[in-house]
Amino acid sequence: MIRFLAEYFGWLTDPSLVLMQLLSGIAGAMFLFLVASGLSLIFGVSRIVNFAHGSLYMFGAYFAYTWIRVLAGSPGQFWIMLILASLTVAVMGGVLEVIFVRRIYRADPIFQLLLTFAFVLVLSDIAKIFWGAEGKAVPKPGALAGSVKIFGAPFPTYLLLVVAAGLGVGLILWIVFYRTRWGRLVRAARHSRDMLAALGSDVPRLFTEVFMVGSGLAGLAGALVAPIVTAAPGMDASIIIEAFVVVVVGGLGSFLGAALASLLVAELKAFGTLVFPAISIVLAYLVMAVVLIFRPWGLFGRREE
């Protein structure tokens, strides 16, 4: 018994290791949150389960690479790049919505799944055509390349930026969602798009805007993650399922839920790796399955009557 505990939980005696895992878990949660909140926003309004959301995240990373090269040498290039990459992906999302997605809002859900899955295939090939099959590295901004000591343990400065960005975006989303007219419209559209249209709102435009905002969030996450992981094929397919886990666990359409579920999933991964490296990710899927079984509307979502 003692040996079992020592083997699997020995790391608990090392506070700096625990802290490290905790912090890197939080940083991981930020990426997940950015991706999942966009996915959740789009689902909440359009009821479309967008498999291509992971592809948009991947494009965020590739655009980060491209914009950094275009901007090379200009002051504040990294920050401008973050904005431009997000905007580019937002426009991509808008184009997809206007040309394709809006044709199938009322179709059988199977065609919606199929269409967004088709996007995954097409976009991954387009990325390969433009950027090749090898990973593209994006340099960290000079000021953030090092690490800082937190309670005596070194922690990458860049991840602090990620945490700050995640919290900042979360705050902005909250304000936009609950304190602006646009946010009210979005919340109304989640209840009934027909009623909103009957009241004279330009619903198709609202849907396009929602798609753009959601896609922009995925793009931002991709641009932020690029300096850590390099932009590469395959990052689309791996993030999307985790984002689904987050969205389902948190409750489709709930930002608070997405935030807390991101934290839960990321920390499960961070600490699960220390205990049972082989099955840490299974834990996340199990959590998703259990939540779906007992509270299909998610931990923080609202039950649909």
Place this chain on the structure above:
Amino acid sequence: MGEDRQAVARGGVVRELFPRPTILVGLGTLLFAAAVPGVIPIFYTFLATDIMILALFGLSLNLLLGYTGMVSFGHAAYVGVGGYAAGLLFLRAGVPAAAAYLLGPVAAALAAMLFGFFAVRLSAVYFAMLTLAFQMIVYTIVFKWRSLTGGEDGLRGLRPAESLQGPIADYYWSLGVVALCALAMYVLVNSSLGYTLRAIRENPVRTQHMGVNVRLHQWIAFVIAGFFAGIAGVILAFSKGSMFPEYVYWTAAADPILVAVLGGMHAYLGPVVGAVFYRLMVYLVGRYTEYWPLVEGAILVLVAITMPQGIIGFLQRLRGGRARATPAARAAGRPEAFAPRRAPQSRSRPADGRKEVLRVVELRKHFGGVRAVDGVSLSVEEGKVHAIIGPNGAGKSTLFNMLTGYLQSDAGQVFFYGREISQLPPHAIIGSRISRTFQITSILKGLTAYENVLIALLARRRRTLDCLTPAKGLAVEDTWRLLELVGLSGQADQISGFLSHGDQKRLELAIALANDPVLLLLDEPTAGMAPQERLESVQLVKRIARQEGLTVLFTEHDMDVVFSAADRITVMHQGRILADGGPEEIRSDDRVQKVYLGVSV
């Protein structure tokens, strides 16, 4: 058309199940497939094997997608479980190949039983997400448990040398298994079970109110689909000699959906056509470009947006639309003559006829602060036509929905012949011979009028789990009788969603009568009808009720209709009972007049 039908009848059910075109297409495909190794280079037998595996995989998924209306995005899990289970038994446990071949699909069915138990409780998107989660769990296990499954290097060496002799023998063996499975599933989708699954696809609520335990049937469909996917997995494992985790990766879940939709998910052979088309495209396009996924994605976009009926549906449209029922959907031949419907004799009805059929005690339902039904007590006597009236929002429909278990009551009880039914699920309540119709007509819109009534009869006869007998051969006389009774025998082959509003209402009545009800609950049977039509349709109900000795409870807000038909009237107002009595009593009641004149009491 009538003669046409009788011709079909003479040919018998088997010929109807296998009309000549189906036989020709089936045999042609089989012959062609059998000739493949002889006429084209050996390489193509591998391609053909791939196509067969994918076709079987697609057919099994389509039991859920096309026939039951369940969008599973995790069906590759069962290919994985089947293939890995057979492979591991063969490699690691030393089980003979033949036994492993059988045990693989059994393992897949068991996995489907476990996962499906939870999944069928969810609807639409949530069901898709949960099946996906289960598939990812299977994926992670085979990917990470290297010591057992070989992880990403795959499970290799699945070559049962003693039984199979090279690719050609392999090919014929796979062909035989796939053909048998395809035949078995064909029999299944045309059986009572198959028709019940179609009913669930069209309208789960209506199906449940035919007395079918919908969840149980969905679960059974899920397990059967998992079993056949498991067979595809075993063929895959033994024909390739290996299993890899990527067969279970989430993107693999799209393959069967893709071939089913591509070929046409509402045609039995849709997934087969889709699989042939898809694999050939992969092969041909793959020769010219490495960007196959791009092409595939483009095809999918095209299909999803412009050809939702798939290739088969597209061809049918070219040949002149689908307004008529397809041969397979056509009604069984109408008997030349049949005795008029007799009232079922098996009712335990006492002679005095003054027994209480239904007793409602202090029933309550609150929605937030709204007391929709606020302590209603009510008694319905045998053989009476009993009306519940009241202005809009009086709580009539809420009360009705609680009687059949469609809504859970907050408090109170309902007794049917003295037996409490308030805690029973709708299908059990319907099964105790209470039938109902809905305010908003609830029928199986994508099926013909004949099929609507037929399925209701199959449910009544507890035949819905029969997966062998062709449904069209069952209950022929009774189906025609009921259609005749409500005046719809001329429209038997019409897709019911295209019937006029009044005809749809009458069809729903026939569905309700198919249950041999003792008590018939009609929620606004005349909603949306013209005044003249209203009277006629209530008279029809009354005539049938007298003929068959039914007790009828109906809601209505047209006073003329009520007074012309009801023996007893209960007036509801703001969730409570305002008055209860015979038509004369009610007519002269001051409070009732006030409510209907809009003066507050």
